[in-house]
Amino acid sequence: MSRGINKVILIGYIGQPTDLQYTPNGKAVCNMSLATNEVFTDDDDNEVQNTEWHNMVAWDRFAESPAS
Numbered sequence: 001m002s003r004g005i006n007k008v009i010l011i012g013y014i015g016q017p018t019d020l021q022y023t024p025n026g027k028a029v030c031n032m033s034l035a036t037n038e039v040f041t042d043d044d045d046n047e048v049q050n051t052e053w054h055n056m057v058a059w060d061r062f063a064e065s066p067a068s
Contacts, residue, residue, distance in 0.1 A: 006021060007014075010034055010036055010054060010056075011036070012034045012036035012037070012054070013034065013035045014032055014033070014035075014036060015016050015032075015034065015053065016032075016033060018030050018031070018032040019031040019032070019040045020063060020064070022040045027050050027059065027060060028059065028060055028061075028063035028064045029057065029058075029059055029063055030057070030058045030059075030063035030064070031055070031056070031057055031060070032055075032057075032063075033053055033054065033055050033056065034053070034054045034056055035050070035052070035053055036049050036054065037050070037051050037052075038050045038051075038052070038053050
């Protein structure tokens, strides 16, 4: 059985204030939603903007970083 790693880089905007909490054993957990935008021109030469929302969870030191 082979193992693989999937890596995704999302660049976007935080949509609401982040929610930093701690588990009963002290682990940091941060929930956030990120908006990514796609802009393209359709067949009628109209500019179309599509926004996709991503629900994300960060743990431990990533949850506590200033960017979250």
